[in-house]
Amino acid sequence: GAKIGFDKGQPGLIIWNENKWGKHTTGVVNLVFSCSSLDETYEQLKARGLDCQPPATMEYGGKEMNFRDPDGNGITLLEGAYC
Incomplete structure (x- = not known):
């Protein structure tokens, strides 16, 4: 994948x-x-x-956790930078 953003550490x-x-x-x-x-x-x-599964190390080597907010939107938390 790729991140498209304006500045490292900023949303993208x-x-x-x-x-x-x-x-x-x-x-x-x-x-x-x-x-x-x-x-x-x-x-x-x-x-x-929050009802969610613990963080997991993914196939690409990064650690992440996935869950849904009250409106059903997916939320992914990544450990460290994702740039």
Whole structure:
């Protein structure tokens, strides 16, 4: 895939080959955010009542966690930078 953005560390668009990596959208929109510690973020969100699976290391080597917001939009959290 590729990230299209204006500045490193700023929001951007991520485009990937869904024929290879699968269709990732789980709701109306799929939003991707990065965080410095996915395990810590998972524990904080779980403590606040979020029903989600723990982070997983993906085939591409990155660590991520996926869940839906109350409106059904897909949220992906990635550990570290995603540029």
